[in-house]
Amino acid sequence: MKNYKITIEYEGTDFCGWQIQAKSKTIQEELQKAIKTILREEVNLIGAGRTDSGVHALGQTANFRYTGEIDMGKFIYSVNAILPRGIAISRGEEVLPEFHARFDAKKRVYLYIITNKKSPFYWKYSYFYNKEVDVRLLNEFCKEIVGKRDFRSFAKEPEENQGTDCAIHSAHWRITGDFTIFSIEANRFLRGMVRTIVGTLLEMERKRMNRDYLSEIIEKRERESAGMAVPPQGLFLYKVRY
Template sequence: MKEKLYDLNKRYFIRLSYKGTNYHGWQIQPNAITVQEVLNKALSTILNCEINVVGCGRTDTGVHASDFYAHFDVDEQVTFDCDKLSFRLNRFLPHDIAIKQTFQVREEAHTRFDATARTYHYFITKNKNPFRLESHWKVPYELDVQKMNEAAKILFEFEDFTSFSKLHTDVKTNNCKIYQAEWKDNGDELVFTVKADRFLRNMVRAIVGTLVEVGRGKMNLEDFRQVIESKNRSNAGSSVPGHGLFLAEIDYPESIRN
């Protein structure tokens, strides 16, 4: 495989989905298989040059993505048809990673920094279901969904979500703007949808864990508000398991396209 020794000046976005069960998250790490590593190898093999994709974010071990974007650069001398590349990637990649689309964007477009909003879903199953083992968290107790939705509305009052952030991260601010936060009861499952301009590490799983405390009656609405105001992670609920979490949608401005 040849190495690139020249300037990279064409950028492409790849839109994909993946089941996170068999991966230690998105981002490359030593001694563990990740989605980023698998995609890098596939692209490098097909395009016959070293490719390193940059993701729109990072997902933890076992977390899924029904919608995810990554970008990569190639020299202008490397040419390919985007639809054919997507087709070849899908033949090359394992069954739990699927390419939806490949398209060229502006040279400076960035999957992470140009995203204007992200949407996550968290799935809870009320009943034992073998077909949901890897996609839902089984909760063994009754939950008051109305109270959980009342608590979710409190999130709109705040921008600093330090209480729901993983400790010792390298971000400059813990401020986020939440656009949507609601629970839906679908009979034998609950689905939490949350949309924001950005998310902190572990933020969604910590929010869900704390809202479940409200649903169990272990925390009231004022307690929930005080958790956020405290800016102290230890006051919030435990993080829920990763396998119930899906990155569901990412918004970009039309201006990213070439």
């Protein structure tokens, strides 16, 4: 069997996340149904990251195995034609038989977008945060989370036997037009981790707290010690690096 990798974009508002769930509309299920229709064969689609309900993606990656040859241009055109309008395959290629979209991923990059400008065109893709933020202070806080740390305090219940250590390679804030964008890159992320980090950083900035407080949160290893998670609509899986 041949192994194929695809890159996917999706607007997560109307979906209950990536992973297939009983009686819920998910990205993985919609893609598998569309691919089966075109290839006339069941496929098991393996995603690089399992995004939560309402979260978007600009560069989700997945792989599947298929018994025949695929003309990738025709395949992408045909699958996109029958997918819901909130999902699209942007690229595809044949890869080595042993390639695994999740386990071979070296780094994942997420973006979180906030804005203090109310607009009917922004609400689906950003968190309306009705105040200006001090980006310099937020970036000072980010220095405390870069590196290999135990991020149990920022996660929902972790998966069994997976551990809670993550290596964050970079984290920073920037202002672009009406938006303030948080970018974070790590080898892996725990469930709910990015949104809780953002919520905690914003709370600390609002209260003008000392950045050492982040180390205290990390050391406690208790979800209750961190701030509230921000809403899902501002979060994007931006890129997966191999």
